Amino acid sequence: MDSAQVAIRVQQLDKSFRLPKYRMHTLKERALHPFRRHRFDDFHVLHGIEFEVLRGEFFGIVGRNGSGKSTLLKCIAGIYRIDAGSIHMAGRLSPFIELGVGFNPDLPARDNVMINAVMMGLTPRVARERFDEIMAFGELERFSDTKLKNYSSGMQVRLAFSVMVHSDPDVMLIDEVLAVGDAAFQQKCLDVFYRLRAEGKTIVLVTHAMPLVEQFCHRAMMLSGGEITHIGVPGEVARAYMSENFRDLSSDVRAGTSAEEVRLAGAWMTNAAGERVDTVAFGEPMRLYVAVEALGPIKTPGIAMWLTSEDGVRVFSAGAREDGGGLTDLEPGERVEFSIELENRLTAGRYYLGCTVVRGTAGLEALLFQDRAADVVSYGATLDSLIGVDHTVSVTRTRAGEPVR
Amino acid sequence: MSATDLELKEVRGPAAVSGSPRRFVNLTWLLATTDFKLSYFGSVLGYLWTLMQPLMFFGVLYFVFAVLLDLNKDVANFPVLLLMNIVLFSFFQSGTGGAIPSVVVREGVVRKMQFPRLVIPLATVTTAAINLFFNLVVVLIFMLSYGLAPRLTWLLLPVIVLALFVLTTGIAMLLSALYVRYRDVSPIWSSISQALYFASPVFILINTILKGHPWVGRYYLFNPIATILQQARVWMVGGTRSPAHYMGGAVWLLVPTALVVGVFVLGYRVFSREAPRVAEEL
Secondary structure, three states: OOOOHEEEEEEEEEEEEEOOOOOOOOHHHHHHEEEOOOOOEEEEEEEEEEEEEEEOOOEEEEEEOOOHHHHHHHHHHHOOOOEEEEEEEEEOOOOEOOOOOOEEEEEEEHHHHHHHHHHOOOOHHHHHHHHHHHHHHOOOHHHHOOOOOOOOOOHHHHHHHHHHHHHOOOOEEEOOHHOOOOOOHHHHHHHHHHHHHHOOOEEEEEEOOOOHHHOOOOOEEEEEOEEEEEEEOOOHHHHHHHHHHHOOOOOOOOOEEEOOOOOEEOOOOOOEOEEOEOOOOOOOEEEEEEEEEEEOOOEEEEEEEEEEEOOOOEEEEEOOOOEEEOOOEOOOOOOEEEEEEEOOEOOOOEEEEEEEEEOOOOOEEEEEEEEEEEEEEEEEEOOOEEEHHHHHHHOOOOOOOOOOO | OOOOHHHEOOOOOOOOOOOOOHHHHHHHHHHHHHHHHHHHHOOOOOOHHHHHHHHHHHHHHHHHHHHHHHOOOOOOOHHHHHHHHHHHHHHHHHHHHHHHHHHHHHHHHHHHEOOOOOHHHHHHHHHHHHHHHHHHHHHHHHHHOOOOOOHHHHHHHHHHHHHHHHHHHHHHHHHHHHHOOOOOHHHHHHHHHHHHHHOOOOOOHHHHOOOOOOHHHHHHOHHHHHHHHHHHHHHOOOOOOHHHHHHHHHHHHHHHHHHHHHHHHHHHHHHHHHHHHHHHOO
């Protein structure tokens, strides 16, 4: 790979924490037991990590809690010392791994912006010049001199995000940035992401939000137990993550899986006559239904369903829409029945109907995820491929020597 | 910076001093001034409160020792001298005492952001130095209103402050790094600094110490703070002999000087050794 294009290069990175078995907390103990050696348990967090992020790339890192992704981010940011291997980086790095770090609640926004911007590597003069712009982006102009303790958490994140964007780093490490903030600001952040992507900034995004990974990242990587288990196309990595995450849950449970805020009321298929069926012939119309019930209020919900084959390949997916737009807020006790109608083009075999309910316009927070809410069987055509598509066939014969068209 | 002139550089991990020197200086100064602002924004009287402490202390000491016990009555300009000594010593005390928990207090930043770790204790000492600056202005005003004639040697005051700053920073680096591991550093240091207070000529001046024990002078002045305060007295107030005189030769000044430099180097080395692991140890 052309090294001029590389923004971050991580080679054979190892990191372990030394957890002392017995720890001396005072100089007194140290003086009383001068010869006692510290004994440690080595806790291996990252092992043999090796990857590159290209300049201008949006790179997602996913993994379950404890998979080592935050530690990796801290190593890249230079907060943790690495035990072996190397990390190289091109350009200026935003040194935060979390938004709002270093904010002092007793200081007004103005001072906090200054400190944060200087931490980001701006000179105090440039920081002062960009102050108005920063406040304007965060829609916080009226609160320039308000102490941060009087800011809401959403406002603080807006401020921090705004400072980061305006500090103009070449490489940004972002850990779960969009989990907070209202829908409008989330949208604004997404717009900024698109712009940054266009400007060729490099962003490493650590998140649990698979829609974000699939929507934004050029490439993604999954960590599991401190090793890279998947790296490549975001969609595949996201699916790997989902299947690891829900491995324990994706049994044959049909309906009635309950989450805290939403419940799957049912998932089924009907034929052209509207009768509930389990099987459908190739070429016949089929209608897939997903019904969910809100247990609490859900703002800007999103519902999606999909079919996966027996080998876990997602055949297609569809999202619920109302009036051509998104869904309106759900009240507790309200039910939504979402269905799609299509002609069965599936090769013979068993398929699983999956569905998910998310919150927020960006679809960041999954309230419900059910990979196998129901199963359906297609019959009548055994194809060489997963689906058959409409096509016309023509065959013409010519002789050698005549030009090939 | 255009996108083409970016070169791959190794990420070296956390350190006491890292990144651009400009960022280091900007960050230290900004954190120090913000801390200074915070310390007096919180109350109505603001800065006056930070001045109150040495003034109150001055009042008590003056009343007890000069008025009640009638000590130091032969010392010219004793009140002026006492105030100056208190101001200088309280810089040392608040600089070191404030720096000890500084790294632990800023845990959140240390664990989540990359920046040169040395900024933290240095900013704390700088905040104390800003306080010292304003307090010294008050001391100078007090000197003039007391009737002291300005001297040329007043211009040497920065040398005094610098020596004290280097010593304070050295101890601040050493103790803030040790405190991350050993929490009894704080009480141990408050005893030591209390002892240093009595081993330095703040209100028990060198004349009193030497009365009957002239040979003590040399060893007394091995204490760098004693040397610094005595030299400050020579330059700012007068009416006394230089530390070199009491030590029996300027060559002996090498001892307190070596102590200051030694403490600084030791502090820097210990801090640098601990800095890379501080984020994990917290």
